[in-house]
Amino acid sequence: MKAMVCVKRVVDYNVRIQVKPDESGVVTEGVKMSMNPFDEIAVEEALRLKEAGKIDEIIAVTIGPQQAQEQLRTALAMGADRAILVQTDEAVQPLTAARVFAELAGKEEPGVVLMGKQAIDDDQGQTGQMTAALWQRPQATFASKVEIEGESAKVTREIDAGLETIEVDLPAVITTDLRLNEPRYVKLPDIMKAKKKTIDNTTVEELGVEAAKPLKVTRTAPPPARQGGKKVESVQELVSELKNKGLI
């Protein structure tokens, strides 16, 4: 059984995000990019499933510019077997991504498609669900535990009320949550080996996928600056301050 892992190139989580002076978006020039951390968890889970003998091949997939190869190389260095770059220089919306992944899933016929529950750049959290719908297969989202047994997967999901365990028939889409695992460190010799692994290049057009109509970004603004806090001397003062503000 194959696993297809979808990864996204995003601005690194350590970067202090800055809005462009003309408010047309965020600054990406000279900014460190890396693999979406939730997707890294998806890659790690695929590796663990492979090490447990549940699957035998891991294909890493991304949609993005030529440089998104770097993220595929990271996945290959972690242990993925091969990779596919669907190249585009346009901003990719969840629906476009889902169409591409569903198309690739149709071609590669994986037993499981893994991806992060959301990407940390736009935080939309839709791609996994839409991929499952378009591929017409079950979905198990926000996974914090994945057990594959035969033709089905038992998945523990993180939901608002706590944990929910469901069973889905495979093939299925599983989106990964933070507590599922802790991704491994990449070893230097593995990065070298990863350079020899294949990355197939294709494009959204070559796959015959119609890109979703682009959303128009009207304005990007930083969150309002936090007002400075205030120290109060006593409980009474705290209570009266809160009352003044109409909070209690």
Next chain:
Amino acid sequence: MEYDAVIVGAGPAGLATAIRLKQLNSDTEVCVIEKASEVGAQILAGAVIEPEPLDELLPGWRDNPPNMCVPAGKDEFLFLGKSGATRMPLPPQMHNRGNFIVSLGAVCKWLAPQAEELGVEIYPGFAAADTLFDDDGNVAGVRIGDMGVARDGSEKSGYTPGVDIRAKVTVFAEGCRGSLTKQLIRRYELDEGKSPQTYGIGFKELWQVPDGRTETGRITHTIGWPVDRRTYGGGFVYHYDDNRVAVGYVVGLDYEDPNLFPFELFQQFKHHPQIKRLLEGGKILSSGARAIVEGGWQAMPTMEMPGALMVGDCGGTLNVPKIKGTHTAMRSGMIAAEHLAGDELSPRGYDAKLRASAVGRELYQVRNIRPGFHKGLWRGLINAAVETVTGGRLPRTLETRADWSSLQKVGEYPAPERDFYQRDLPPKDRLQSVYFAATEHDEDQPVHLKVADTDICVSRCREEYNNPCTRFCPANVYEMVEDEQGLRLQINAANCVHCKTCDIKDPYEIITWVTPEGGSGPNYQNL
């Protein structure tokens, strides 16, 4: 893993070495390792650079320049009082016609893929933690630090031991006060007969300022306020395009006042009316700090040792009067590569070639200028004028002294009238500043700042020097805290921006900076 050459550090010197090695012989297997999470993320420089080495290394680079690269425009040199500024004649070393204002981080980020195209393998995120030696005592490569070690030294679940990278020649390009270079200089006594190396601490912030204030290419250097006359220090303002300016301040680490607070001096400099009117209402994009090497010709150690050599600032190739080290760092790398390629990768003879080269000549000529400032600002300036007019031909070489030894004891240094402003520009304090450095260390890893004897901190140091580490560190790593166990030193290692100042300036020489887990540390953007 085995290579022909392993280069430690992907700064301008290391990358120039790598590129030149490949250009001269594409069969040479070259590997560059870099402790930062990506190339350029821990590079901090002014920076106005001389482009000649780039022209030689990558002809045609001007058609495909890095980000944040603008031709140098108008130069000015100001002497500051607290509110006034007097225009000074521009020393010849400080003319910048034909030079470029760059972000050195962006330059390195731009050089790396060009090196990779030539076949150089570059591995960011891996720190060289140790040097490997063969049975004959020659350097044989480096050992990468382990990943996944807990704070107490135990192995975490993801523990990954570091690998050994062996090579016929190891090129150290660690930058100022390299942690391995420091050990090797001792081991092979490379500083024998040399003057002690000296340093400065440099701060820099990149600002986005309101429309209409910048003049792309403009270069301002200042001396005078806010340092007192006995302390060496100066500021700079460089104007990029798109309303961006770099503002920075350097303080010589030979300062004597135990209560000096370099970070505060930088912040005060920003509040001088000349500078403040430029910044007010703008915002900080990025900030950081880094030690710079100032010892010059007489402090440059022997740059070769069995199996290895040094290039760039870990050997101290910076030209202080020019306030530039990039061109000499790159050129030292190119000279090293040419030497290695011509002599079956043997480092022997490189040191002599470097000293006889344009780099050596340049450093020799200006060797007496920086040490002249030990006697204060005015005598330093007069000495600099004499040395400049004579082109360094006077038959003398001024001695330097080690920075750790220069502090006077509390009460001995006449407290200068600082006359500081009430500050209102960001950042408020060092913790806010560290935020803009985007520094990151996994908290659960061994502390990478080794203090040999913390008893000294609470006893002797408190009394003699009032714990200067709590002030010279630009990232507030060192704090003296008092709790139930009494007074003790607290090391906030996760804040560290890898500037190395503590390793240099601590008056008892008990602080040692070692590499943290690879990929840790600041993530500078366009510094």
